[in-house]
Amino acid sequence: xCLAIPGRIVDIPAGGHLATVExxxxxxxxxIDLLEPPPAAGEWVLIHVGFAMSRISADEAAxxxxxxxxLGEDAQAMAELDGYQFGDAAEKGSS
Amino acid sequence: MTLLAxxxxxxxxDRQIDMAHGAGGKASRRLVEGLIVPALMAxxxxxxxxxxxxxxxxxxxxxxxxxxxxxxxxRFAGGSIGDLAVNGTVNDLxxxxxxxxxxxxxxxxxxxxxxxxxxxxMEAMGAAADRARVRIVGGDTKxxxxxxxxxxxxxxxxxxxxxxxxxxxxxxxxxxDRIIVTGPIGxxxxxxxxxxxxxxxxxxxxxxxRSVYPFAAALLDEVAADLRWMRDPTRGGLATSLNELARDCxxxxxxxxxxxxxxxEVRGACELLGLDPLHIANEGQLIAVVAGGSADRALxxxxxxxxxxxxxxxxxxxxxxxxxxxxxxxxxxxxxxDMLVGDPLPRIC
Amino acid sequence: xxYVDEFRDPRLIKQASEEIRRLTDxxxxxxxxEVCGGHTHAIYxxxxxxxxxxxxxxxxxxxxxxxxxxxxRIDEGLSLVEQERAILAxxxxxxxxxxxxxxxxxxxxxxxxxxxxxxxLDALRLAQDHPDREVxxxxxxxxxxxPSTALTLRRARELGVSNFSVFSNHxxxxxxxxxxxxxxxxxxDGFIGPGHVSTVxxxxxxxxxxxxxxxxxxxxxxxxxxxxxxxxxILRQLGAxxxxxxxxxxxxxxxxxxxxxxRALADVFELRPYFEWRGLGFISQSALKLRPEYAPWDxxxxxxxxxxxxxxxxxxxxxxxxxxxxxxHQCKLFGRECTPEQPVGALMVSSEGxxxxxxxxxxxxxxxxxx
Numbered sequence: 001x002c003l004a005i006p007g008r009i010v011d012i013p014a015g016g017h018l019a020t021v022e023x024x025x026x027x028x029x030x031x032i033d034l035l036e037p038p039p040a041a042g043e044w045v046l047i048h049v050g051f052a053m054s055r056i057s058a059d060e061a062a063x064x065x066x067x068x069x070x071l072g073e074d075a076q077a078m079a080e081l082d083g084y085q086f087g088d089a090a091e092k093g094s095s
Numbered sequence: 096m097t098l099l100a101x102x103x104x105x106x107x108x109d110r111q112i113d114m115a116h117g118a119g120g121k122a123s124r125r126l127v128e129g130l131i132v133p134a135l136m137a138x139x140x141x142x143x144x145x146x147x148x149x150x151x152x153x154x155x156x157x158x159x160x161x162x163x164x165x166x167x168x169x170r171f172a173g174g175s176i177g178d179l180a181v182n183g184t185v186n187d188l189x190x191x192x193x194x195x196x197x198x199x200x201x202x203x204x205x206x207x208x209x210x211x212x213x214x215x216x217m218e219a220m221g222a223a224a225d226r227a228r229v230r231i232v233g234g235d236t237k238x239x240x241x242x243x244x245x246x247x248x249x250x251x252x253x254x255x256x257x258x259x260x261x262x263x264x265x266x267x268x269x270x271x272d273r274i275i276v277t278g279p280i281g282x283x284x285x286x287x288x289x290x291x292x293x294x295x296x297x298x299x300x301x302x303x304x305r306s307v308y309p310f311a312a313a314l315l316d317e318v319a320a321d322l323r324w325m326r327d328p329t330r331g332g333l334a335t336s337l338n339e340l341a342r343d344c345x346x347x348x349x350x351x352x353x354x355x356x357x358x359x360e361v362r363g364a365c366e367l368l369g370l371d372p373l374h375i376a377n378e379g380q381l382i383a384v385v386a387g388g389s390a391d392r393a394l395x396x397x398x399x400x401x402x403x404x405x406x407x408x409x410x411x412x413x414x415x416x417x418x419x420x421x422x423x424x425x426x427x428x429x430x431x432x433d434m435l436v437g438d439p440l441p442r443i444c
Numbered sequence: 445x446x447y448v449d450e451f452r453d454p455r456l457i458k459q460a461s462e463e464i465r466r467l468t469d470x471x472x473x474x475x476x477x478e479v480c481g482g483h484t485h486a487i488y489x490x491x492x493x494x495x496x497x498x499x500x501x502x503x504x505x506x507x508x509x510x511x512x513x514x515x516x517r518i519d520e521g522l523s524l525v526e527q528e529r530a531i532l533a534x535x536x537x538x539x540x541x542x543x544x545x546x547x548x549x550x551x552x553x554x555x556x557x558x559x560x561x562x563x564x565l566d567a568l569r570l571a572q573d574h575p576d577r578e579v580x581x582x583x584x585x586x587x588x589x590x591p592s593t594a595l596t597l598r599r600a601r602e603l604g605v606s607n608f609s610v611f612s613n614h615x616x617x618x619x620x621x622x623x624x625x626x627x628x629x630x631x632x633d634g635f636i637g638p639g640h641v642s643t644v645x646x647x648x649x650x651x652x653x654x655x656x657x658x659x660x661x662x663x664x665x666x667x668x669x670x671x672x673x674x675x676x677x678i679l680r681q682l683g684a685x686x687x688x689x690x691x692x693x694x695x696x697x698x699x700x701x702x703x704x705x706x707r708a709l710a711d712v713f714e715l716r717p718y719f720e721w722r723g724l725g726f727i728s729q730s731a732l733k734l735r736p737e738y739a740p741w742d743x744x745x746x747x748x749x750x751x752x753x754x755x756x757x758x759x760x761x762x763x764x765x766x767x768x769x770x771x772x773h774q775c776k777l778f779g780r781e782c783t784p785e786q787p788v789g790a791l792m793v794s795s796e797g798x799x800x801x802x803x804x805x806x807x808x809x810x811x812x813x814x815x
Contacts, residue, residue, distance in 0.1 A: 026296055027298065
């Protein structure tokens with residue numbers, strides 16, 4: 001399920017519920033009520049059925065690409081991938 | 096497009112006629128092959144479909160074609176139904192290797208339509224005919240009750256003189272041939288979709304409606320002996336036209352996905368809506384299949400035509416898999432590109 | 445396109461593909477299920493099977509909300525149009541799904557007022573624009589889409605729009621996964637977890653799969669590199685004899701999901717005691733209906749909906765394909781009585797349906813090759 005596309009917020013008119021996003025030079029008006037705190041212009045969000053579902057993290061994306069670039073190159077990549085284990089996250093204290 | 100059929104044909108068995116049957120895809124083909132051709136052209140059952148019908152009068156070969164134009168809204172960025180009505184038939188003649196000479200135009204108007212609207216479309220048609228160097232020599236007008244015609248339906252029939260150098264047919268297509276398009280795909284379909292205003296999408300996009308005769312002429316001038324087949328892809332997009340060719344010649348059309356020109360705006364709209372640009376309508380492009388050795392010269396000749404700067408070699412013909420269109424991604428993944436059943440529907444899943 | 449093109453980089457794809465080859469044990473056959481229909485579509489669209497060694501089998505799961513919808517629900521929605529002189533608004537995905545007397549598209553051709561929308565908010569706007577007509581939004585989707593319906597209902601209530609209602613066919617993913625895991629026909633090694641559902645529910649709900657069933661779960665994005673990286677992560681777990689939940693789609697999926705979305709769901713929806721899923725039968729606590737406070741906007745509460753249970757034709761094997769027991773081409777009707785042109789079941793219509801994906805992207809290639 002779920003066609004969701006990354007788009008950049010280009011405008012947030014007064015009123016608070018809506019924003020204009022741009023995807024490859026196409027602009028769409030979407031609802032931003034699912035994001036807390038509300039986003040700012042310039043942020044990237046994931047769009048689904050006219051709503052912003054979540055924010056897209058540039059850092060996580062860059063990190064992911066870095067890991068992909070290292071695939072098959074050394075064992076350190078393996079260790080880092082292991083670090084995303086759910087069990088560890090629970091220990092790190094996220095409620 | 097005028098109609099002939101490709102074997103084998105099965106009788107058309109749907110209980111009713113639906114929008115899908117007019118969308119130019121598989122359902123349309125089934126209707127044409129399974130009901131219309133057997134009824135009207137029994138002797139032609141089994142012949143491949145082509146853009147125009149041909150008639151020989153003495154030394155002259157003539158191409159005949161007809162097309163109906165139905166679009167909502169009537170006006171959109173880059174043109175209107177009047178432009179489509181002229182260019183569409185001119186383009187069918189051009190793709191058939193003919194010099195367009197004259198058009199007849201039949202108009203069905205919904206009662207209650209403001210005169211300004213009809214006037215604007217007649218002017219648009221006149222202007223488009225001038226640009227395309229074709230004469231509108233007659234026609235017919237009817238008025239139907241309010242609620243019956245979406246404002247306006249236009250049918251144009253065209254006649255042209257086939258260029259003696261043209262030897263176009265699916266049967267002449269060979270493995271190793273190259274597939275060329277004259278410009279970016281999907282502009283028209285997305286423009287009209289946005290113009291309907293049902294979805295809150297905005298983009299700086301216009302219909303590509305125009306006469307493609309200059310492109311056909313350039314190809315005939317440059318590489319006539321090596322020009323196998325042409326078509327102006329309309330509803331159903333590049334995918335539909337190439338699938339029809341693949342079925343008619345029994346070979347495989349292999350597209351290089353990266354090379355197919357698509358504007359950023361069309362790509363963005365398609366990604367947002369879950370559509371494939373290969374299935375989106377065009378109104379001002381030509382697909383040409385050219386012998387491999389002449390492809391570069393053919394491409395250069397297209398790029399010299401004003402409006403042909405984005406022309407590109409987008410794929411090649413191969414022997415197998417038979418009657419199939421494939422698209423190869425930059426990383427090598429290969430998928431089948433089929434004709435749709437009806438119109439492409441946006442999706443959320 | 446940013447955040448899309450980088451994850452289609454040919455060089456990185458080649459590397460990931462080689463890593464997968466390196467990680468697979470040639471003597472072993474791996475069966476990995478992608479739960480989500482969007483992943484099924486991506487796998488076919490990007491021809492990912494071309495990039496995997498032959499001993500990795502991707503098994504298509506039931507995460508296609510249109511595919512799992514029993515035919516009766518389509519008919520019930522369509523009956524409201526006639527009965528109540530209502531405008532039925534729904535997504536493009538639903539338009540071609542066969543009902544007993546035709547699909548919504550065919551009904552529309554016969555004059556029924558059915559409108560395709562791109563957001564539940566469009567349906568609400570329709571209601572505001574046509575105060576003299578009832579507007580019913582035929583809602584489908586898993587937890588990805590349900591919050592949008594929920595927010596729309598909140599808005600309808602705030603604005604006091606009284607001619608708007610929702611016919612909810614929202615379903616939840618975890619019960620479907622559990623039904624797969626408990627199915628005796630099932631032999632799976634790991635799961636590619638639904639990326640966009642997880643933006644709402646987070647990673648925790650899948651913990652039971654690793655803990656109780658010992659299967660690795662990797663929540664995945666939808667680009668080729670996302671899926672390949674997720675397969676790498678699953679293979680690493682299998683190689684190490686581990687089973688945990690991992691989040692490959694960290695750039696979009698928060699561990700804890702989306703609080704505003706979960707709150708909206710809790711405000712507006714409650715779980716039905718049971719709901720019928722095509723192929724999986726009746727599953728308890730697996731679908732969403734509107735809470736009593738939202739009864740005025742609940743099509744099932746406002747209108748007399750027949751509640752007919754209509755099953756697929758006997759020969760259709762939609763259920764087995766949905767569970768991954770059969771591949772699409774192994775269904776007796778595939779490519780013959782059931783094609784995208786004359787679909788028998790929704791799996792052949794929905795762009796995420798395994799049958800449609802297989803037919804459109806693969807079948808003609810393999811069929812032609814064997815000619």
